[in-house]
Amino acid sequence: MYDDTCRFLAEHFSADFASWLLGKSVVLTEIKPSELSLDPIRADALILLASDESVLHIEFQTLPKDNVPFRMLDYRVRMYRKDPTKPMRQVVIYLKQTSSERVYQTSFTMECTRHEFEVIRLWEQPASLFLQYPGLIPFATLGQSTDSEETLHQAAQIIDQIADPITQANLMAASGILAGLKLESEVIYRLLRRDIMQESTVYRSILAEGETKGEERKQREIAINLLRRGVAIDIIAPSTGLSVEEVQQLQQQLNQSAQS
Numbered sequence: 001m002y003d004d005t006c007r008f009l010a011e012h013f014s015a016d017f018a019s020w021l022l023g024k025s026v027v028l029t030e031i032k033p034s035e036l037s038l039d040p041i042r043a044d045a046l047i048l049l050a051s052d053e054s055v056l057h058i059e060f061q062t063l064p065k066d067n068v069p070f071r072m073l074d075y076r077v078r079m080y081r082k083d084p085t086k087p088m089r090q091v092v093i094y095l096k097q098t099s100s101e102r103v104y105q106t107s108f109t110m111e112c113t114r115h116e117f118e119v120i121r122l123w124e125q126p127a128s129l130f131l132q133y134p135g136l137i138p139f140a141t142l143g144q145s146t147d148s149e150e151t152l153h154q155a156a157q158i159i160d161q162i163a164d165p166i167t168q169a170n171l172m173a174a175s176g177i178l179a180g181l182k183l184e185s186e187v188i189y190r191l192l193r194r195d196i197m198q199e200s201t202v203y204r205s206i207l208a209e210g211e212t213k214g215e216e217r218k219q220r221e222i223a224i225n226l227l228r229r230g231v232a233i234d235i236i237a238p239s240t241g242l243s244v245e246e247v248q249q250l251q252q253q254l255n256q257s258a259q260s
Contacts, residue, residue, distance in 0.1 A: 013135020
């Protein structure tokens, strides 16, 4: 849910993200993961935005994962293969405060190879920064402030002044979703208008995507059970709605698990 919300904001308010991360408001267009031949499962949290001058790679993480540094190298090399002339700024943005040392890791090292990237820990960024740009308002509650509830209240007041009802609803919903990482739901719904949130496209799309992912997860579990019983792949694929390639991947994962 949080990754989907961040992706929505980055895609629909790219100029605000450029002002924040690049220091200037430039027009950014999305690069589809397929253009870099990325595995769609791995590309879920990938946000690539490009201008005529450079590429901005944003990776939002609720909590740190040990494979993030390698992924940053992987994406950089793939982008270099596509266009070796364009510089690329890579930023990992951690949403939820943690004591893990991984949120301070800014490089990947392997033998003679070293790749560096940037890290932003939202809880160290002043909340007032995010209130300056419409597309960043939903992050304000996760920023550094003396009173998170008051920050969310300020965010709601600013959003209420936005004239476009669609933009208003989307920012209200995104603010409520991300605030859930820090505040209780009863506090969020007291400060934000639930009716507006539920009418937003981001809220509806996240719910719909959640249902889709739930169904896909169920079909994968069925496929795994059938594979364990020795059912042929060409029978499993049409029975579950998965592609032959997806079932083959599941078979490889089962084989690797059995060997380890």
